[in-house]
Amino acid sequence: MRNGWWLMVVLASCRTFPPLDLKSLPTAKDHPAAEYVVLLDESSTSYVPEGPDGAPQAITTSRWRAKILQPTVLPPLRAWYSLTFNRVESMRGRIVKPGGTEEPLDDSK
DSSP: OOSOEEEEEEESOOSSOOOOOGGGSOOTTTSTTOSEEEEEEEEEEEEESSOTTSSOEEEEEEEEEEEESSTTOOOOOOOOOOTTTOOOOOOEEEEEOTTSOEEEOOTTO
């Protein structure tokens, strides 16, 4: 893959993905020894005094975006949470191919 593959995972409840300008992103020439480049890694937490079941909630939204520079090597994708204290409300991701076409990730995997 000359331009590399894009992988964007959003562990959040957002409805749409932001558009990507593929031409402005780093290439394998920019990072010759790298398998992928992390472009975004952020988390935010909001607090709701009374959630749907009446109890207080802390809602954490995590976003992670990487450009795959070597298509045979994929970074691990994980959602960290405690079964005792946490629940994954939603999880979405997409693959943006070099031509710009998008393919949703199968979150069951």
